[in-house]
Amino acid sequence: MVSRFTNEDFRDVCDLLAVKDKDLARIIRERGYPPMWTRPGTFQTLILTILEQQISLASAYAAFKRLRERTGTVTPAKLLALSDEELRACSFSRQKIIYARELANAILEKKIILRHLTAMPDEDIRTLLKSIKGIGDWTVDVYLMHALQRSDLFPLGDIALVNSLREVKQLPKDVSKEAMLSIAEAWRPHRTVAAMILWHEYIQKRGIRIQG
Numbered sequence: 459m460v461s462r463f464t465n466e467d468f469r470d471v472c473d474l475l476a477v478k479d480k481d482l483a484r485i486i487r488e489r490g491y492p493p494m495w496t497r498p499g500t501f502q503t504l505i506l507t508i509l510e511q512q513i514s515l516a517s518a519y520a521a522f523k524r525l526r527e528r529t530g531t532v533t534p535a536k537l538l539a540l541s542d543e544e545l546r547a548c549s550f551s552r553q554k555i556i557y558a559r560e561l562a563n564a565i566l567e568k569k570i571i572l573r574h575l576t577a578m579p580d581e582d583i584r585t586l587l588k589s590i591k592g593i594g595d596w597t598v599d600v601y602l603m604h605a606l607q608r609s610d611l612f613p614l615g616d617i618a619l620v621n622s623l624r625e626v627k628q629l630p631k632d633v634s635k636e637a638m639l640s641i642a643e644a645w646r647p648h649r650t651v652a653a654m655i656l657w658h659e660y661i662q663k664r665g666i667r668i669q670g
Contacts, residue, residue: 460577460578460579460580460608461580461608461609461610461646461647462606462607462608462609463494463607463609463650463651464607465494466662468491468494468651469491471609471648471651472486472491472492472651472655474648475645475648475652475655478644478645478649479644479645479652481626481627482626482645482652482655482656485626485655485656485658485659486502486655489588489658489659489662491657491658492654493589493656493658494653494654495603495604495606495657495668496604496605496607497605498605499572499573499576499601499605499606500572500605501532501533501534501561501562501565501572502531502532502533503598503604503605504527504561504572504593504601504605505522505532505558505561506518506519506522506538507597507600507601508554508557508558508561508592508593508597509521509522509550509554509594510600511554511597512593515666515668516667517549520549521548521550522551524548524549525537525545525548525550527546528540530576534561534562534563534565534646535562535566536568537558537559537562538559538562538563538566542555544613545558553592554592556591556592557590557591557592558591558592560591560592561590561592561593564590565566569589570586570587570590575606576587576606580602580608580611581609582608583598583599583602583606584602584603587601594615595611595613595615596615596616599613599615599616600613600616603650603653607650608650609647609648609649609650609651610646610647610648610649610650611649611651611653612639612642612645612649612650612652613653614635614638614639616653618657618660618661619653619656619657619660620638621658621660622644622657622660623638623641625659625660625663626656626659627641634665650655
């Protein structure tokens with residue numbers, strides 16, 4: 459069964475989590491509700507997510523903006539029409555040029571049909587997307603959470619989320635993944651929204667400006 463959160467139930471889920479967890483309640487009380495961060499389920503979104511791998515969101519968005527200035531809406535055909543030099547001018551690294559081209563070819567060859575993902579279970583989507591070079595668990599988690607609005611993801615590959623969880627729960631720096639997942643277990647089946655509350659705390663605490 460596919461489980462999603464929606465505009466209609468997002469704040470209700472936040473309130474439910476606040477009842478379960480006093481630390482999440484404190485964040486909502488002090489910071490307000492988090493934004494419901496969503497993105498369209500498109501090739502363009504996956505390219506932005508690939509750009510975000512292991513660099514700051516600001517740097518990734520700057521590269522993505524340069525790409526859009528060259529192409530308009532980013533499509534597989536438009537991306538493949540650009541030379542490596544043109545992609546490097548958009549701040550794509552050598553590896554990310556490879557990853558972007560692999561994804562574009564997979565979509566043009568219909569190995570992946572993005573509209574079909576809407577009805578697929580999370581793990582089937584994970585297997586399919588990870589078959590593309592350069593797409594790993596973090597990229598899949600972000601796409602599931604923000605583009606497909608799946609309810610129960612908690613990506614420990616996300617440094618901001620891990621740091622926020624450590625700070626909010628006053629955990630030692632060397633806390634294990636197992637211990638963090640054990641804490642998040644109490645938030646099932648709404649771990650995605652719990653993650654958004656923790657991201658909200660991280661962003662607000664540091665005064666980070668999210669572009670989009």
